[in-house]
Amino acid sequence: MTESRVPLRSCENISLARVAALPVVFVCAMALSGFAAEPQGQAEANRKEARLDIAPGGSINVINNDGSVTLKSGTGNQVLVAYTLHSNKVEVDQDSTPDKRRIEIRSHALPQQSPNSDEAKVDLEVTVPAGTAITVSTATAPINADGISGDITLSSDTGKITVSGVGRSHLNVRSVAAPVALSQVSLGYVHVTSSGGAVQMTDVTGPKVNVATGSGNITYKGDCSGVGDYLMTTHSGDIDVTLPETASVDLNAHSASGSVQNDFPLQAKKHPVFVPKSGSSFAGTSHSGSSSVELRSFSGKIRVKKQ
Amino acid sequence: MTCQQFQEVLPYIIESGGNEEQEGHLRSCAACSELVRDLRYIAEQAKLLLPMHDPNPRVWNNIEQSLQQEGLLPEGRMSRQGHSLTYPTPTQSKSWTPLGWILALAFITVFAAVLVTYKPHLPAQQATAQNSSTQPAQLGSDDRQVISQMSQQAPQVRRAYEAGLKEADAYISDAEQAVKLDPEDAAAQDQLVEAHEQKEMLYQMATARSLQ
Numbered sequence: 304m305t306e307s308r309v310p311l312r313s314c315e316n317i318s319l320a321r322v323a324a325l326p327v328v329f330v331c332a333m334a335l336s337g338f339a340a341e342p343q344g345q346a347e348a349n350r351k352e353a354r355l356d357i358a359p360g361g362s363i364n365v366i367n368n369d370g371s372v373t374l375k376s377g378t379g380n381q382v383l384v385a386y387t388l389h390s391n392k393v394e395v396d397q398d399s400t401p402d403k404r405r406i407e408i409r410s411h412a413l414p415q416q417s418p419n420s421d422e423a424k425v426d427l428e429v430t431v432p433a434g435t436a437i438t439v440s441t442a443t444a445p446i447n448a449d450g451i452s453g454d455i456t457l458s459s460d461t462g463k464i465t466v467s468g469v470g471r472s473h474l475n476v477r478s479v480a481a482p483v484a485l486s487q488v489s490l491g492y493v494h495v496t497s498s499g500g501a502v503q504m505t506d507v508t509g510p511k512v513n514v515a516t517g518s519g520n521i522t523y524k525g526d527c528s529g530v531g532d533y534l535m536t537t538h539s540g541d542i543d544v545t546l547p548e549t550a551s552v553d554l555n556a557h558s559a560s561g562s563v564q565n566d567f568p569l570q571a572k573k574h575p576v577f578v579p580k581s582g583s584s585f586a587g588t589s590h591s592g593s594s595s596v597e598l599r600s601f602s603g604k605i606r607v608k609k610q
Numbered sequence: 611m612t613c614q615q616f617q618e619v620l621p622y623i624i625e626s627g628g629n630e631e632q633e634g635h636l637r638s639c640a641a642c643s644e645l646v647r648d649l650r651y652i653a654e655q656a657k658l659l660l661p662m663h664d665p666n667p668r669v670w671n672n673i674e675q676s677l678q679q680e681g682l683l684p685e686g687r688m689s690r691q692g693h694s695l696t697y698p699t700p701t702q703s704k705s706w707t708p709l710g711w712i713l714a715l716a717f718i719t720v721f722a723a724v725l726v727t728y729k730p731h732l733p734a735q736q737a738t739a740q741n742s743s744t745q746p747a748q749l750g751s752d753d754r755q756v757i758s759q760m761s762q763q764a765p766q767v768r769r770a771y772e773a774g775l776k777e778a779d780a781y782i783s784d785a786e787q788a789v790k791l792d793p794e795d796a797a798a799q800d801q802l803v804e805a806h807e808q809k810e811m812l813y814q815m816a817t818a819r820s821l822q
Contacts, residue, residue, distance in 0.1 A: 366822060369764075411822075420764055442767050442819060458815060460767045477811055480770035496811050498774035515804050517777040536804050538781040557797060559788060577797075599797055601784050 349388040351395070354381050358403040362454075363435060366409040367395075368442035370424035371462075376450040377430035384408055384429055390422035445481075482519075490529060501540070516540045520603075524610070526550045533596045541603045544596070546589075547610040553592035556607060557584040558600040566608040611635040616642050624649055749775055756813060759820035767819070774812045781805035 357363070357380055365372060370389065377383060386395050392413055399406040410425040412418050424444075431437055436454035439446050445462040448455065448469065457464050458477035466474065467486045476483055478497040485493070485502075491509040495502050498517045508529040514521055515536040524545045527533050535542050546552065546567055555576060556563050562582055569587025579585045598605050616623075616635050623632055624646065636643050749757065753775045760768045785802035788795060 368822070440818065443764060460763075460815065460819070461770050477815060479767075479774045479812065479815060496808060498777055498808055498812060499770065515808065517774065517781055517808055536801065538777065538784065538801075538805065559784075559798075599801060601781070601788075601801065 349391070350385065351388075352383065352385045353397055354383055355397060355399055355406050356380060356403050357382050357399070357406055357432065357435060359434075361404045361406065361435060363429065363431060363437045364405070364407045364409075365427065365429060365437070365439040366407075366441075367425055367427045367439075367444050368410070368423065369420060370410070370444045371426045372439050372441055372444055372446045373426075373428045374437065374439065374446070374448040374451050375428065375430045376452070377432055379432060382406055382429060382431055382435070384427070386410075386428065387426040389424040389426075390418055392416040392418035392422050393425055395425060395427070527552050527594045527596050530593045531595075533594060535596075535598050537600045537603045539602045540600070542598050542600055542605045544598065544605075544607045545610050546607065549590070551590035551593040552596045553588045553594070554596045554598070554607065555584075555586045556598040556605045558603060558605050559583070560602045561600050561604045563605045564607070566606075568609065613639060613642055617645070620646070620649070624653065750779070753779070756816045760816060763819060771812060771816055775809070778805060778809035778812060781808060 359380065363382060384395075384397055388394070393410055393416075394413055395408065395410045397406065397408050408427070408429065410427065412423060420443075427444075429437075431451060431453075433451070434453045435451075437451065438456040439448075439458070441459045441462045443461050444459065446457050446459055446464045448457065448466045450468040452470055452472045454473045454475075455466075455469065456475045456477075457466070459481040460479045461481050464476055464478060464481055464483045466476070466484070466488060469485075469488045469491060471490045472488075473492045474485075474488060474494070476485075476493075476495040476497075478495075478500040480499040481497070482500045483495055483497055483502045484504075485495070485507050486505040488504075488507040489509065491507070491512075493507060493509055493512045493514070495514040495516075497515075497519045499519050500516070501519045501522070502514050502516055503522045504512075504514070504525065506525045507523070508525060508527065508531065510529055510531045512527075512531060512533045514523075514534070517538045518540050519537070520540045521535045521537060521542045523533075523535065523543070526547050527550055535544075541561075542556075548568070550567075553572075554567075554569060556565070557577070560583075563585055565585050565587075567589070569585070569589055572586055572588060575586050577584065577586070598607070611631050611634070613635075616632060616639070619628070619632065622628075623636075627633075628636065636646060749772070756775065757768065757772055760771055782802070782805040785798060785805045788798035789802055792798060
């Protein structure tokens with residue numbers, strides 16, 4: 304009997320404890336939800352939107368050092384600016400010239416305020432009409448551009464730069480150490496310069512594609528179509544190019560003190576520009592060789608392979 | 611024989627010449643050969659210093675006279691030093707004054723210090739290779755100015771610029787060497803231009819950032 308009542312008493316105790324704990328749990332849950340809701344509410348309060356008229360062929364200059372910048376494609380003659388401040392120590396200025404040909408969007412700290420790196424962040428989203436020239440500059444903020452067109456200049460010190468779905472545009476990208484990722488960029492004049500950031504390209508084509516890095520690696524996947532000039536240069540970074548068998552290229556690769564490796568079927572040129580040296584350079588054509596592809600590195604490794 | 615083993619027995623080699631193995635190393639190693647040549651030169655120059663500090667002959671005469679008067683030196687047995695202005699011969703080493711001994715001691719001390727602190731000169735190419743491979747590149751004054759302009763930026767941004775400028779300098783240096791080796795190399799010329807463009811970009815971006 305005694306043995307059978309002990310667990311019963313324990314169950315009773317547990318049930319009583321549960322019942323007694325319910326209000327405590329409820330209060331805690333309410334408190335937690337309140338705490339959780341407060342930053343969200345604050346974020347909502349700090350989110351602002353503005354619409355600015357822009358003249359056809361106008362330009363936009365965006366400066367936002369920390370946080371993020373997102374560029375989207377819009378229609379009409381208006382620029383939609385939506386932003387979220389991470390603190391009340393910063394603000395976003397939006398200025399436009401009287402003729403509406405130039406708009407400047409700039410985040411900055413308020414006077415007498417010294418926001419820390421988190422407080423200084425502003426998440427900025429800019430929707431721009433097609434064909435608008437846009438320049439974006441950030442320090443640590445990543446830049447995402449999707450589906451826009453026109454003259455596009457993006458520069459960042461360390462924030463990743465991602466561009467996709469861009470056609471018939473001039474794309475100029477500059478990075479100190481920021482990684483750069485370009486995809487689905489067609490018929491574009493592309494110029495990427497990066498000191499230490501890696502550059503990754505997928506299906507990037509155009510009449511002029513020029514990518515240069517110092518120590519950053521370059522990766523290219525695509526067919527180099529468009530009867531274009533493709534030039535990829537590094538100092539110590541590696542260059543990896545993956546081409547489909549259908550690619551029509553006239554390819555030259557040379558690494559001064561690094562190495563080269565080719566797994567893509569190339570035909571030897573009848574009149575090579577230079578005499579290929581085994582292990583450090585190679586040259587050849589595929590199909591009619593409609594696009595010129597130059598790969599150069601000082602001490603990096605160059606690899607070309609079939610997709 | 612290694613350079614270290616050779617240099618451990620260097621005083622003996624300087625004094626009395628080395629054995630066959632040591633002589634062989636001396637012939638094959640430019641650095642040790644230059645070291646021995648330098649040390650022998652120092653030794654020769656030190657020897658020339660001694661006569662310059664020898665006492666005046668009148669001192670010798672007075673000493674001789676004093677010794678003769680005290681009967682310690684028979685008359686007529688004059689040292690040549692006392693009557694000669696010529697450089698001393700090896701036999702005269704026995705008649706060195708305390709000043710001479712002090713000078714000799716000073717020379718030995720200097721010689722020992724040279725041996726301890728001597729660093730053989732490396733060939734120019736070897737030294738350059740060492741600089742580029744093991745020592746971090748130093749920023750020039752313009753680069754340092756650019757970095758100082760970035761003092762208000764986040765540490766990661768400053769570090770990125772510093773690394774970028776070092777990278778650009780290394781790129782320029784490599785490209786310049788390639789162009790020097792083959793001035794007709796168009797690819798090397800293009801890369802030199804590209805290296806300078808990289809540095810230009812960093813300067814432009816840093817200036818724009820500091821103005822903000």
